[in-house]
Amino acid sequence: MTRLIQSLAEISSTYEALFCDLWGCLHNGRAPFPAAVAALQAFRKKGGKVVLMTNAPRPNERVVAQLDRMGVPRDAWDFVVSSGDAAQYALFTGAVGQKIWHLGPEKDDSFFTSHPEGLADPVEITRVPLDEAEGIVCTGPFDEMNEVPEDYRARFLYAKTKGLPMLCTNPDHVVDLGETRIYCAGALAALYEEMGGEALYFGKPHPPIYDLARRRLAALGHEIPDSAILAVGDGIFTDIKGGIGEGIDTLFITGGLAADQFGDDPEAPDAAMLDAWLDGKQLSPTYAISKLR
Template sequence: MRQSLSASSPRLEANVPSILAHAGPILTRYDVIFCDVWGVVHNGQTAFEGACRALEKFRDGGGTVIFVTNAPVPKRRVADMLAARKVPAKAWDDIVSSGDLALDHVTARGFQALHCIGPQDRDQALFSALRARSVPLAEAEAIICTGLNDDRNETPDDYRPLLEDALEKRLPFVCANPDLVVDVGGTLYYCAGAIADLYVHMGGEVFWAGKPYLNTYETAHQKAEALRNANVERNKVLVIGDALRTDLKGAQNYGCDALFIASGIHRHETVDGLDLSATKLSDLFGPGAPPALGAMLELAW
């Protein structure tokens, strides 16, 4: 039987973040924000105006904002997508994308022939940036995956036969988006991370280019220090995100504080009607969950 959280269980209650109406008093404690994009700044279609204003105000006060995203495309493409969704350029300073991390890894490993998985039109910015050739699986040195080829009709299990062949060849798998799912206007779609996770469980080797892995935060930290022309202690960095598995776990791994935004992929688990539910939040932040300083339905100053 599952035990309920109560006043008699202080250890469990301590892990449940308080529900906040305003983030300003927390944001002013920090010099740098590593901010998720999808689910925090926009919903895949339109910008969250309150979140954008909060980041603008933080920057106006001398803070630095690095968008840290598991988007499987180079940062120039992320910037274009932000502009298309009306996210103001003055809300951020720089971008770390999973797409760039994946491209850097491919270059470092010297791969010359890759089998590509993902929508060729939507993720063309990454595929066209590859120096390696795109080849059939039988000729590949590795797999690079940005997502499902058809995320509206396929599931990760549709790729099991291909992964079985890849495993037999001992092909490494470069995951250019560690997210399992993404929320697009209220609908959840599988991401590259769901295929990579299946490959891992089958015994395959995966390089995860993005959150919650340290390469992402190390890159973001280097960018922040370069922009500020100063060392930045990790206790002066705040991670803002909507996903426990990536954003909050990444903050915990890197030794930074985190702020949880419930309007993203955990919305259905945390929201009653239009309000953030304390009871549902307690269920989500059960034993073993990464910590957060507070929780908000949407980011607002």
């Protein structure tokens, strides 16, 4: 049974590290949530480590730059690991070939222009048109504000016929940018798989991003057991499923992507509705809270 709590402070003494999602938990794509920032700052002041774990398809330094622009203070977190970081290791070791069709907006070009930390002898990658490609890297739609996955059906049929593998840099299906819901790379990859194509995933809920977070904690001298790590997020099939799969406790943010499922007041989720919804998903977070605070 999932325990509904009112603040992170109720349970924080049990944990030494947080694997905390960004979009929907710490910010809405435009501005940080002050209560969430304060909760993370308080956790760190007591000696806890905060790993910001995001399915953003960009390397962590680009995520950090975005957080700085939004005004998220540096004392709210220790380091960032992104789906882009984990997927870069696969790309530059040749997981989907060397001639790549990039499906995604120009803002994700940094995925190709920087190399993962610690990787020796990276494979040389060339971006080419679809008809010349050996593989696909999907970071999202070309026009994320206006396009939907179905817009790519014809191109995916061609790619599937050629047997092109797709590296999906962001397993999320949707995020809310302010009040606007937009599609992510995960929704495109799901359609490609539905059509018979092959997709490879490296962000939540898949193991590579968690392995990367543990390695970086260890490199900083923090050997933290899984029993002392809490995964925080609003994505039931990414943040929560991933945490459960890794054997770590989870805190589900009900006021994020699924806020309309738990009653009329996003600040006070209905416990019975929450339990019924979770039963339908066949997932049971350790805890749930309306907003990170």
